[in-house]
Amino acid sequence: MQLALAILALLVACAAAALAVIGLRRQAAQARRPSAESLPADVHGLRQEVAALRAESGDALRHLSVVRYDAFGDMGGHLSWSVALLDDHGHGVVLTSIHGRSEARTYAKNISGWTCDQQLSPEEEEAIEHARP
Structure with a gap:
């Protein structure tokens, strides 16, 4: 009986450790990916210029x-x-x-x-x- 409880406790601990690792990896990936609010103003300006150039290129004889x-x-x-x-x-x-x-x-x-x-x-x-x- 005690052996079964020890094995069950070990399995629960392994599952908890696996979930913790998955959570830490997701958190690290989100920290590496900058949000739109955290980007500098010049990056927003560049994105707007690229969008304008794409719109203008539709009228080009290409x-x-x-x-x-x-x-x-x-x-x-x-x-x-x-x-x-x-x-x-x-x-x-x-x-x-x-x-x-x-x-x-x-x-x-x-x-x-x-x-x-x-x-x-x-x-x-x-x-x-x-x-x-």
């Missing part, structure tokens, strides 16, 4: 795609091209240059929300689709 092709069957070399320059919301422009034997023509079409009010050529549509993230 999605780009170029499609080169032969506009006419008797011409080679893929000298004609369409390039899409778009922001995160699909607003921007698609530029097209069609190269012929004696001249080259260049066109620009506004893109809004990944679509265009004007009719797009298959190559222009392809450039827009490739620019889409």
